[in-house]
Amino acid sequence: MSVLVYVENAEGKFKKSIFEAVSYAKAIADQLNTSLTAVSIGNVAQDELQKLGNYGAAKILNVNQDALKSFINQAYASVIAEAAEKTAASVVVLSNSFSGKGLAPRIAVKLNAGLVDGAISLPELNDGKFIVKKTAFSNKAFAYVELHADKKVISLTPNSYKIVETGSQAVIEDFAATVKPTDLTALIKDIVRATDKVSLPDAELVVSAGRGLKGPENWGMVEELANLLGAATACSKPVSDADWRPHSEHVGQTGIAISPNLYIAIGISGAIQHLAGVSSSKVIVVINKDPEAPFFKVADYGIVGDAFEIVPKLIEELKSFKANN
């Protein structure tokens, strides 16, 4: 028995959400009195792999084969399932990233395992039961899912588990995985990545704006505030529907759900569908000219007033804060 964690890399580097997944998987390995193995697929330098030791991976299976250079979920799922069989893993952990969402169900089917997608805390192990908490109903509720298969696959929601540094070292082993040509029929034609921006699902801080901004030409101050904070930008549904901002920025029930440490909502009234996507943010700040806006009811801090006056002042205050801290 062991625990296996898949460590996805982004152009050869691991993001914070991966260290969270490794820390989480290490805690499960401790619960089960076993050790943690990580499996990495693609070209990742030894010193980057070695970082995983510090979060609790005892061993790292390094799959660096030409056929597996780019992410094809069918092929990657086969490799991770093979690594799970090899290490006799009873639990497989992944980060619930865009790629993780596509991998976890395939791995669960291959291993005949029970799956919890988007876990937000450690499993509760009582009376031989294995119960994992996740969000449901688009963040309007939590569900406790009992997994009763022998094997379990868990994908962890980014920014929901604290990184724990163990200061230990990992042993890195090359792992030659079986690659089936039938797993590799999809072909990647192009990848476009905006490298100058913080990606929304990974963001710890998010600045979001709604119809109250009146038009796409007024987003300059939102971007400036976000840049200053190192935050990602987001928007409400009417804004992306009107093509003021791309759909990828739409947070809410039919957009993406996020759980950053800080969510600043500017000129968003807080319809129930919007709140569903952001209510698990740790701290919510609302700036709105309407004191009756429903968003104030779920906010931690609020300013009632005109965004066009408040946001530029806030930017100035933050600049001086940054200069002094």
Added chain:
Amino acid sequence: MKILVCISHVPDTTTKVTFSDNDTQFNQNGVQFILNPYDEIALARAIELTDNGAGTVTVIHVGDASTEPTIRKALAIGAHDAVRVNATPSDAFFVATQIAAYAKDQNFDLILAGRESIDYNGAKVPAMLAEILDIPSVSIIKKLSVEGNQGIVEREIEGGKEVLAIPFPFVAGTAEGVAEWKIPNMRGIMSARTKPLQVLEPVEVQTSSKIVKFETPAPRGQVTLIDASEPQKLVDLLHAEAKVI
């Protein structure tokens, strides 16, 4: 071109979510159910791709007879026929297995589903279905077009997008951008009543997960209001009290 669209029957987006039976069941009392919005965009794209006799769109749903209005809605929007697997879904693997059992010898070129359902948000059915059928899967897609015997899709990745060419058949999970929502017209609504709706009995499945309890989030504390003339107070509070900056 033959397309299968998997549809789900979910509480309306404005639903106030509550639970019954000691917090073990979703309380359906007074809840309005709708066609899952993400599945509806999948359906809209499927109809566009098969327009003018270029193919057929079948919708499949796993649910009891009470869900038929949702299936009729899909037929009204423009699906050609429908299949209902007569069972109350227990988990995603159950649903994926039922759909796979139907789809395996139907020679669909493309199987579409929404990226996730807005009730359990698992995003599991499309990839599980593809794995059972041993065909490629791709999610979350924002664009989908056909080029000969392959689909060209644009997939969302952290901070960007990826374009893939995938030979048919494959399963794709769709999101906003793939098509515009379609509102059924009167002709569609009338013809939906007589379009074929086949009811199948479920195949047996060993499920591997079960929701044992629900919980609603604890209410947040009272909001701290800051005067519009003093934004520095907000900066101070975010730094010293909330410790997020």
